[in-house]
Amino acid sequence: MSRKRNYSTRKKLVKKTAFRPRKQWGQVFLRSPAVANQIIKAAEIKPQDIILEIGPGTGFLTEKLLSTGAQIIAVEKDKELVEYLLQKFPSPNLSLISADIRKLLRDNNSQLYNLLSNKCYKVVGNIPYYLTSYLIRLLLQLPQKPQLIILMVQKEVAQRITASPPQMNLLAVLTQLQAEVQLITFVSRKAFWPRPKVDSAIIKLIPIQNHLSSSFLRLVKAGFSHKRKYLITNISQQLSLPVQKLQQIFLQLKIPLQARAQELSLNQWKALNQTLLSQNML
Numbered sequence: 001m002s003r004k005r006n007y008s009t010r011k012k013l014v015k016k017t018a019f020r021p022r023k024q025w026g027q028v029f030l031r032s033p034a035v036a037n038q039i040i041k042a043a044e045i046k047p048q049d050i051i052l053e054i055g056p057g058t059g060f061l062t063e064k065l066l067s068t069g070a071q072i073i074a075v076e077k078d079k080e081l082v083e084y085l086l087q088k089f090p091s092p093n094l095s096l097i098s099a100d101i102r103k104l105l106r107d108n109n110s111q112l113y114n115l116l117s118n119k120c121y122k123v124v125g126n127i128p129y130y131l132t133s134y135l136i137r138l139l140l141q142l143p144q145k146p147q148l149i150i151l152m153v154q155k156e157v158a159q160r161i162t163a164s165p166p167q168m169n170l171l172a173v174l175t176q177l178q179a180e181v182q183l184i185t186f187v188s189r190k191a192f193w194p195r196p197k198v199d200s201a202i203i204k205l206i207p208i209q210n211h212l213s214s215s216f217l218r219l220v221k222a223g224f225s226h227k228r229k230y231l232i233t234n235i236s237q238q239l240s241l242p243v244q245k246l247q248q249i250f251l252q253l254k255i256p257l258q259a260r261a262q263e264l265s266l267n268q269w270k271a272l273n274q275t276l277l278s279q280n281m282l
Helices: 002-017 033-043 060-066 079-088 101-106 111-116 129-140 155-161 170-176 214-223 231-239 243-252 266-278
Strands: 050-054 071-076 094-098 122-126 149-154 179-187 200-207
Touching (some): 033 060, 033 122, 033 149, 033 179, 050 060, 060 122, 071 079, 071 111, 094 111, 101 111, 101 129, 129 149, 129 170, 129 200, 155 170, 155 179, 155 200, 170 266, 214 266, 231 243, 243 266
Parallel strands (some): 050 071, 050 122, 071 094, 122 149
Antiparallel strands (some): 179 200
């Protein structure tokens, strides 16, 4: 019985949009009103807000966003979907850009930059899972950062981003140093069409004005280069630093000599970076 309903729903959507999801782009579309409402609530959207929606797809969430009275700037890579959305939403509150969001965020002269220039805005997106880490990095490194970011991501990735010692990881450190991170809720794979093989989660990021220096990035990447090795070994080998000198610094900062990268707190990473810089070791 459930198979017939799922097939009927899929057939109806395909007929309505004349569109079939592209597997190579990781396209899955939100179909749960309850989940869409959770996203709207988490984004704290007000009528005067400007919302950058990444990957509107068939417009299920877009419709909810427009109902708030906010100004929506939606970026969609798929040209067929852009044509569909233009017909579905002839609203003055919706601006559609047909482009790859990664290229737009990297280009200071893009149409998107012009639309958002000197404006406060929020980001909402149901993004392909393979884009998550890179897209978060791009958003948090923007010269003009969004007020907040609400993303639908793979459940396991959300757990990695929100991890704490002794389960830290490179993505968690880099994200948490640039934003306050909150896990809003887990989302069943049943909330999407076509149904993905994994569950999802809604995360909320509130960017903070932290600039990650190239030296800090080198340090953290070196620290996480080999998960099973001690942190001091990774740093020494990857950055060609003397072990004895590192041991002195670790003892000074009260970091155990046998600590692994995933066991350090954000404050310990900051202190280690600052100490190495002060001694011209980075």
